[in-house]
Amino acid sequence: MDSVEAEQPEAIPSSPPSNKTELIHVFWHEGMLKHDTGKGVFDTGMDPGFLDVLENHPENSDSIRNMVSILKRGPISPFISWHVGRPAQISELLTFHTQEYINELVEADREGGKMICAGTFLNPGSWDCALLAAGTTLSAMKHIIDGCGKISYALVRPPGHHAQPNQGDGYCFLNNAALSVQLALGSGCQKVAVIDVDVHYGNGTAEGFYHSDEVLTISLHMNHGSWGPSHPQSGTVDELGEGKGFGYNLNIPLPNGTGDRGYDYAMRQLVVPAVEKFKPDMLVLVIGEDSSAFDPNGRQCLTMDGYRVIGQTVRGLADKHSHGCLLIVQEGGYHITYSAYCLHSILEGVLKIPVPLLSDPIAYYPEDEAFSVKVIESIKDYQINTVPFL
Ligand SMILES: [Zn+2]
Numbered sequence: 191m192d193s194v195e196a197e198q199p200e201a202i203p204s205s206p207p208s209n210k211t212e213l214i215h216v217f218w219h220e221g222m223l224k225h226d227t228g229k230g231v232f233d234t235g236m237d238p239g240f241l242d243v244l245e246n247h248p249e250n251s252d253s254i255r256n257m258v259s260i261l262k263r264g265p266i267s268p269f270i271s272w273h274v275g276r277p278a279q280i281s282e283l284l285t286f287h288t289q290e291y292i293n294e295l296v297e298a299d300r301e302g303g304k305m306i307c308a309g310t311f312l313n314p315g316s317w318d319c320a321l322l323a324a325g326t327t328l329s330a331m332k333h334i335i336d337g338c339g340k341i342s343y344a345l346v347r348p349p350g351h352h353a354q355p356n357q358g359d360g361y362c363f364l365n366n367a368a369l370s371v372q373l374a375l376g377s378g379c380q381k382v383a384v385i386d387v388d389v390h391y392g393n394g395t396a397e398g399f400y401h402s403d404e405v406l407t408i409s410l411h412m413n414h415g416s417w418g419p420s421h422p423q424s425g426t427v428d429e430l431g432e433g434k435g436f437g438y439n440l441n442i443p444l445p446n447g448t449g450d451r452g453y454d455y456a457m458r459q460l461v462v463p464a465v466e467k468f469k470p471d472m473l474v475l476v477i478g479e480d481s482s483a484f485d486p487n488g489r490q491c492l493t494m495d496g497y498r499v500i501g502q503t504v505r506g507l508a509d510k511h512s513h514g515c516l517l518i519v520q521e522g523g524y525h526i527t528y529s530a531y532c533l534h535s536i537l538e539g540v541l542k543i544p545v546p547l548l549s550d551p552i553a554y555y556p557e558d559e560a561f562s563v564k565v566i567e568s569i570k571d572y573q574i575n576t577v578p579f580l
Pocket residue numbers: 388389390478480521522523
C-alpha cells in the first residue's frame with residue numbers, strides 16, 4: 191500500500207524492533223473491500239418486511255477495515271511490514287479446486303451474481319475479491335518460501351476455510367489457506383500442519399486433505415455439527431481422515447463457552463503434542479476472531495489474553511519445527527471492533543512481545559473451564575487410542 195509509511199503514526203511500542211525481532215509481513219489489497227454481502231436479517235440476505243432496521247451481513251468490510259487500521263495505527267505498527275496482494279490465476283485455483291466448481295463461480299459472476307449456498311452471496315465484484323484473497327494468500331506463502339521473511343499474515347476476505355474442492359460454504363468461495371498449503375507442498379515442503387482456531391470447523395481444508403498424510407489439519411471449533419448440503423462434515427472427533435490420511439485430520443470440538451483457559455488447555459494437551467509428533471516443515475495458523483466472547487457468529491469466550499497465548503504457542507511450534515516459518519491466514523471475525531483488538535493480541539503473541547501492548551477494553555465475562563477440560567481429556571483419550579501417529 192503506497193501510503194502506509196505516511197500513515198504510520200505516533201505508536202510507541204514497549205520494546206522497539208531490533209535486528210533480533212521478526213517483523214510480520216502483512217499481505218493486503220484494498221480491492222478486497224469491494225465484496226458487498228448486502229443487508230438483511232443477520233446473514234440471510236432477506237428482508238421479510240417486519241423490521242425498520244436491517245443489518246449488514248456479518249461478513250462485511252467493516253471488521254477487515256478495522257483490522258487494517260489497528261495494524262497501521264496500533265502499538266504493533268512498528269513490527270509490521272506491508273505488502274500489496276494480487277489476484278490469483280485460474281490455474282492456481284485448480285491446485286485445490288475442481289474445474290467444474292471454478293467454472294460455476296466464473297459463470298455466476300458473469301451472470302451478475304448468485305447465492306452459492308445459505309448466507310453466501312457472490313455479488314457483482316465478489317469474484318474479483320475472492321481472486322484477490324486467494325492470490326494475496328499465495329503471495330504471503332511465497333514470501334516465506336522464497337526466504338524473504340519468516341512470518342507472513344494474509345489479511346484477506348472473503349474467508350476461505352469452508353470452501354471445499356468442489357463447493358463453496360459458509361461465506362467462503364476459494365480456500366485461501368488450502369491453496370497456500372498446495373503451493374508449499376509444490377515448492378519443496380514435505381509436511382505442512384494447519385492449526386485452525388476459527389470458531390467454525392475448517393471443513394473445506396479438512397475435506398481437501400482428507401486422504402493426505404502430508405498435511406496435518408487440526409481444527410478447534412464449537413460443536414456446531416453439519417449445517418446442510420454445503421457443509422456435510424460434522425467436525426466430530428471421528429472424522430479422522432481416510433486411507434493414508436487416516437489420523438491426519440484432528441477435530442477438537444469444544445463445548446460452548448470455552449474461553450482462554452480451555453483453549454490453552456486444548457492447545458497444550460492436544461495440538462502441541464500432535465504437531466511435535468508430526469514434525470511439519472511448514473506451519474499455517476488459520477485465525478478467526480469469531481471465537482471471541484463477543485462474536486455474533488460464535489459461542490466461545492476467548493478474550494485478547496487467550497488469543498495472545500495461542501499466538502505464543504504457535505510461534506513456539508514454528509520456532510521448533512519450521513525454522514520459525516509461519517503463515518497466518520485470516521478467516522472469520524464478525525465483531526466490528528473487538529475482532530481487530532483480538533487480531534492485535536494474536537500477532538503480539540506471535541511476535542513474543544513480553545508485555546501486552548494493548549489492554550482489553552471489554553473482557554469481563556467469567557470462565558468456568560471445568561467442563562471444557564473434561565471434554566478435552568476425553569478427546570485426548572480418544573485420539574491417543576485411535577490415531578496411529580499419536
Ligand atoms: Zn468462522
